[in-house]
Amino acid sequence: MKKVAILGSTGSIGTQALDVIESNKDRFKVTALTCGSNVRLLAEQIRKFTPALAVCMDKKDAAALSAEFPKVQVLWGGEGLITAAESDCDILLNSLMGMRGLVPTYHGIMAGHDIALANKETLVAGGSVIMEAVKEKGVRMVPVDSEHSAIFQCLEGNRDKKIKKILLTASGGPFRGWSLDRLKTVTPEMALKHPNWSMGRKITIDSATMMNKGLEMIEAKWLFGVDIDDIQVLVHPQSIMHSAVEFCDTSILAQMGVPDMRIPISVALGYPDRLISDGRELDFFKEAATLTFEKPDMKVFKCMKLAVDAARAGGSYPVVMNAANEVLVEAFLKGRTGFTDIGDNIERIMDEHESISEPSLEDIIEIDRKTREKVEREI
Numbered sequence: 194m195k196k197v198a199i200l201g202s203t204g205s206i207g208t209q210a211l212d213v214i215e216s217n218k219d220r221f222k223v224t225a226l227t228c229g230s231n232v233r234l235l236a237e238q239i240r241k242f243t244p245a246l247a248v249c250m251d252k253k254d255a256a257a258l259s260a261e262f263p264k265v266q267v268l269w270g271g272e273g274l275i276t277a278a279e280s281d282c283d284i285l286l287n288s289l290m291g292m293r294g295l296v297p298t299y300h301g302i303m304a305g306h307d308i309a310l311a312n313k314e315t316l317v318a319g320g321s322v323i324m325e326a327v328k329e330k331g332v333r334m335v336p337v338d339s340e341h342s343a344i345f346q347c348l349e350g351n352r353d354k355k356i357k358k359i360l361l362t363a364s365g366g367p368f369r370g371w372s373l374d375r376l377k378t379v380t381p382e383m384a385l386k387h388p389n390w391s392m393g394r395k396i397t398i399d400s401a402t403m404m405n406k407g408l409e410m411i412e413a414k415w416l417f418g419v420d421i422d423d424i425q426v427l428v429h430p431q432s433i434m435h436s437a438v439e440f441c442d443t444s445i446l447a448q449m450g451v452p453d454m455r456i457p458i459s460v461a462l463g464y465p466d467r468l469i470s471d472g473r474e475l476d477f478f479k480e481a482a483t484l485t486f487e488k489p490d491m492k493v494f495k496c497m498k499l500a501v502d503a504a505r506a507g508g509s510y511p512v513v514m515n516a517a518n519e520v521l522v523e524a525f526l527k528g529r530t531g532f533t534d535i536g537d538n539i540e541r542i543m544d545e546h547e548s549i550s551e552p553s554l555e556d557i558i559e560i561d562r563k564t565r566e567k568v569e570r571e572i
C-alpha cells in the first residue's frame with residue numbers, strides 16, 4: 194500500500210486524486226488531507242478515507258472537526274499544512290492553489306518524501322531552491338500538470354538522450370483569436386468558461402490570459418532542466434496532444450489522450466506503475482480526427498510574454514510576476530479590475546522591481562509578501 198498525503202484535497206485536483214485513489218483502493222492509503230475553507234467536504238473525505246491527520250485553515254473549524262472525529266489528529270493554519278507535508282507518507286500530492294504551496298512543498302522534500310506536484314506556482318516562484326532540495330534529498334518529483342506529465346512520460350527511458358526542444362501545447366483558452374480591443378470586454382463569467390477543462394477558478398483565469406502557459410514554461414524549465422528558449426508553445430485547441438519532446442535527431446515523441454486530469458494524476462500517484470482505468474478512451478475518428486496547431490499571439494496575450502521575460506531575466510522577477518498575477522486574478526474575479534489590466538499591471542510591477550539574484554526561500558517569501566502589498570495598494 195502506498196501512503197498518500199494530499200494538500201488541497203477539496204479542490205479540483207484534490208477531489209480527482211481521491212477519485213483515482215477510490216478506484217484503486219488496494220494500492221493506496223490516504224494518510225493526511227487538508228482543506229482551505231470547505232470544511233464540510235473535508236469532513237466527508239475524512240469519513241470515507243480515514244486519514245490519521247486532517248488540516249483546515251480556521252482554528253474553530255479545527256475544534257469542530259476534532260470533536261466530530263476524535264480518532265483523527267486535526268490541526269489548523271500554515272503550521273498545520275507544514276505538519277501535513279512532513280507527515281509519514283510515501284508520496285505527497287501538492288494540489289494547493291498558488292504561492293502558498295511553496296513552503297509545504299519544501300518541507301515535504303526536506304522530510305524525504307517523493308512529490309506529486311500540481312502546484313506549479315511552487316516552481317515558478319521557488320524553482321531554484323526546490324530543485325536544489327530535490328537533488329540534496331534524492332527524492333522524486335513527478336509532475337501532475339497535464340503538459341508536464343506528457344513530457345515526463347515522453348522522457349521515460351530517454352533521460353540520457355539529447356533533446357532539441359520541448360513542445361508545450363496550449364488550448365489557447367476561451368479567447369483564442371480575439372483582438373486586444375475585444376479582450377477589454379471580458380467579464381469573469383466569460384473567462385471562467387474554459388473550452389476543454391473544468392478546473393479551479395485561478396488556473397481557469399490564467400488559461401484565459403495565457404499566463405498559465407507562461408507559468409508552465411517556467412515549470413518545464415525547472416522540471417526538465419531546459420533553457421526557456423528551448424521550449425516552444427503550440428496552440429492546439431483540441432487539447433488531445435498534451436505535449437511532446439523533439440530529440441536531437443528531430444524525432445518527436447508526444448503523449449495523447451482525452452482531456453481528463455485523472456490520467457496525469459494516475460501517472461504521478463502510480464509511478465513507476467500504470468494504474469488500470471475504466472475512463473473514456475480517445476475516439477480517433479471524432480475528437481482526434483483533426484488536430485491543429487497554431488503560433489501563440491504574445492502581443493495580444495501579453496501575460497505569456499511577461500512570464501518568458503521573467504524567466505529570461507531570472508533572479509526575483511518570476512516571484513514578483515507570480516505574486517502580482519495572483520493578486521490581480523483575485524481582483525479581476527471580484528470585479529475590482531479589468532481583464533487586460535492583469536497583464537498591464539504585471540508589466541508595470543515588473544518594470545518597477547529591482548531584482549536580486551539567487552533569492553533564498555526567505556527572500557522569496559519576503560518579496561512575494563511585499564509585491565502583494567504593493568499591488569493591493571495600487572489596484
Ligand SMILES: NC(=O)C1=CN([C@@H]2O[C@H](COP(=O)(O)OP(=O)(O)OC[C@H]3O[C@@H](n4cnc5c(N)ncnc54)[C@H](OP(=O)(O)O)[C@@H]3O)[C@@H](O)[C@H]2O)C=CC1
Pocket residue numbers: 200201202203204205206207227228229230231232250288289290291293311312313314337338339390391392393394395396454
Ligand atoms: N485543476 C486542474 O485541472 C489543474 C490544476 N493545476 C494546478 O494545481 C493547483 C491546484 O489547482 P486547482 O485544484 O484547480 O485549485 P482549486 O482552487 O480547485 O483547489 C485549491 C485547493 O487549495 C485549498 N486552499 C485554498 N486556499 C487555501 C488556503 N488559504 N490555505 C490552505 N488551503 C487552501 C482549497 O481549499 P478549499 O476549497 O477548501 O478552500 C483547495 O483544496 C494549482 O497550482 C493549479 O495551477 C494544474 C493543472 C491542472
Ligand SMILES: CC(=O)[C@@H](O)[C@H](O)COP(=O)(O)O
Pocket residue numbers: 338339340362363364365366390396399400401405406454
Ligand atoms: C489541465 C491542465 O494541465 C491545465 O493547465 C490546462 O493546460 C489549461 O489549459 P490551457 O492550455 O488553456 O492553459
Ligand SMILES: [Mn+2]
Pocket residue numbers: 338339340341409
Ligand atoms: Mn497544464
